[in-house]
Amino acid sequence: MPELPEVQTVVEDLLRAGVAGRRIARARVHWRRSIAEPSAAAFGRLVRGRSVRSVHRRGKYVVFGLTGGYSLLVHLRMTGQLLSLVDYRPDRHVHAVFDFEGLPIYYRDMRKFGRFTLVDDAVRPTAMAHVGPDVLQVRFAEWLDRIGGRRAPIKALLLDQGIAAGLGNIYVDEALFRAGVHPRTPADALSREELRTILRCSKEVMRLAIRHGGTTYINFANFHGNPGNFRRKLRVYGRTGEPCRRCGTVLERLVVGGRSSHFCPVCQPE
DNA sequence: CCCGGAACCTGAAGGC
DNA sequence: TGCCTTCAGGTTCCGG
Numbered sequence: 077m078p079e080l081p082e083v084q085t086v087v088e089d090l091l092r093a094g095v096a097g098r099r100i101a102r103a104r105v106h107w108r109r110s111i112a113e114p115s116a117a118a119f120g121r122l123v124r125g126r127s128v129r130s131v132h133r134r135g136k137y138v139v140f141g142l143t144g145g146y147s148l149l150v151h152l153r154m155t156g157q158l159l160s161l162v163d164y165r166p167d168r169h170v171h172a173v174f175d176f177e178g179l180p181i182y183y184r185d186m187r188k189f190g191r192f193t194l195v196d197d198a199v200r201p202t203a204m205a206h207v208g209p210d211v212l213q214v215r216f217a218e219w220l221d222r223i224g225g226r227r228a229p230i231k232a233l234l235l236d237q238g239i240a241a242g243l244g245n246i247y248v249d250e251a252l253f254r255a256g257v258h259p260r261t262p263a264d265a266l267s268r269e270e271l272r273t274i275l276r277c278s279k280e281v282m283r284l285a286i287r288h289g290g291t292t293y294i295n296f297a298n299f300h301g302n303p304g305n306f307r308r309k310l311r312v313y314g315r316t317g318e319p320c321r322r323c324g325t326v327l328e329r330l331v332v333g334g335r336s337s338h339f340c341p342v343c344q345p346e
Numbered sequence: 347c348c349c350g351g352a353a354c355c356t357g358a359a360g361g362c
Numbered sequence: 363t364g365c366c367t368t369c370a371g372g373t374t375c376c377g378g
Contacts, residue, residue, distance in 0.1 A: 079371060109354090136372080153372045155356080169356085187355045189372065206373095228348070237373085244371055291371075313371090334350070336369080353375080361367085 078152045080136060080211065080242030081285035082304065086158055087133045089299030090181075093160055098176040099127045100142075107171035110183065112191040119194055122146065128176075135207045135241025147200045149193040150183075156190030158183060160299050211242040211275075212282055219275055223263055230266060230274065231259035232333035243278060246291055246313045249338045251278040253312045258346040259337040260330070284309065312338040 078086070103123045108116040123142070130141035138158070140148040150158070159182045166173065172183040172192070183190070195203045209218065222239045233239055234248045243251070252259050254277040257270060266274070285291060290304030298304065311321050316329040320340040328341050 082371075151372080153354095154370070155372095185355090186357070187370085187372095189354065191373095226347095232349090235372090246371055335372095349378090351376090354373095357370090359367100359369085362365090 078136060078156070078290070079244030079247050080133070080282055081247070081288075081306065082290035083133050083136050083138060083152065084286050085290045085298050085304065086152075087131055087138055089160075090131050090138070090158070093179065093299065095128050095176060095179070095181075096131055097128060098179065100124060100174055101177045102175040104173045105171065106173075107188060109188065110171045110185070110190060110192055112193040114194060119192070122194055123148070123174075133210075134204065135210060135237055136244070137204070137207065141197075145197045147195055147197055149195065149200075149203065151191050151193075152185070153187070153189035153191070155187045156183065156185040158299060159301060161301050206238055207241045208236075208238045209240055211240040211278055214240045214275075216272055216275055220268070220271060223271065224268075226263045228263060229260045229332050230257060230263050231335070231337060233263050234274070234278065235333060235335065240278075242282065245335050245337075246310070247278070247281050247285065249313045250281045250311060253339060253344060254281065256343055258344045259332045259339055260346060312340060314338065 100123050103120050105111055105116045105120060111119045126142040126144050126146065128140055129143055132139050136151060138150040142148060160179065164182060166182055169186050170182050170184045171188065174181045193203060219240055223233050226233060231248055231252065234243050251274065255274045257274060285306040288304060288306040288309060289298060291306040292303035312327055315327050316338055318327055320327055320343060323340065323342050325340055325342040327338060329336060329338050331337065
């Protein structure tokens with residue numbers, strides 16, 4: 077579920093909780109496939125005893141820099157959560173528990189799509205090679221190089237993490253609404269200025285959502301189990317059949333790039 | 347190169 | 363109440 081703003085919220089919570097500098101006394105894995113590599117058994121052995129040197133976000137990944145030249149890459153996919161709650165009783169959806177010397181952190185994931193990858197720092201660039209520049213950082217010229225002249229629908233390209241990382245289904249729809257662009261528009265049919273607007277709107281939506289602690293649509297919860305507040309600000313996502321906040325037209329839904337897409341047929345003409 | 351569909355999983359919601 | 367279908371914030375793989 078989490079897109080860039082939700083992952084950013086998790087990272088900020090981890091730092092605020094004082095994870096940086098802490099030692100991982102123990103890591104227990106209850107669902108083996110949560111660990112992409114190495115094996116779940118080797119994972120527990122390799123993680124134990126290392127301390128956290130850094131925590132940051134890259135696209136939708138949480139990246140833990142660990143002592144001893146290892147990095148832990150965490151992707152929460154659709155329903156993954158990292159939680160640190162007082163008096164928490166783990167339920168059946170908790171698939172891993174990390175003991176940061178008295179600070180327990182729970183990995184909970186209803187749909188079990190999330191993945192942990194432990195890599196040697198030497199191969200970390202390779203492991204993340206498919207992740208493009210962060211959408212909040214990327215400069216227009218670089219982004220245009222990657223996206224310009226392609227025939228695919230703009231929405232599909234915005235979702236492509238190799239072009240720019242961080243946007244997901246909710247924020248792509250929100251950004252395209254703000255830019256006044258139909259999600260199915262082929263990228264090569266857009267002018268340089270329209271593309272500039274789309275990137276600007278993407279960044280604006282991201283910053284705004286971060287300020288509101290992300291979006292809780294189904295089950296996003298931050299570190300302390302609290303929902304994000306951006307849902308109230310959504311202009312099109314999940315509002316099919318409701319009136320456009322700008323012009324009053326009934327919002328529509330169609331499938332683009334295999335994903336449910338929400339838009340205003342008047343504000344975003346095809 | 348591009349696209350659609352399936353797979354990976356579980357649960358919520360709506361129709362009958 | 364229960365059964366069935368559809369849908370869900372993501373990514374990857376496979377075939378046409």
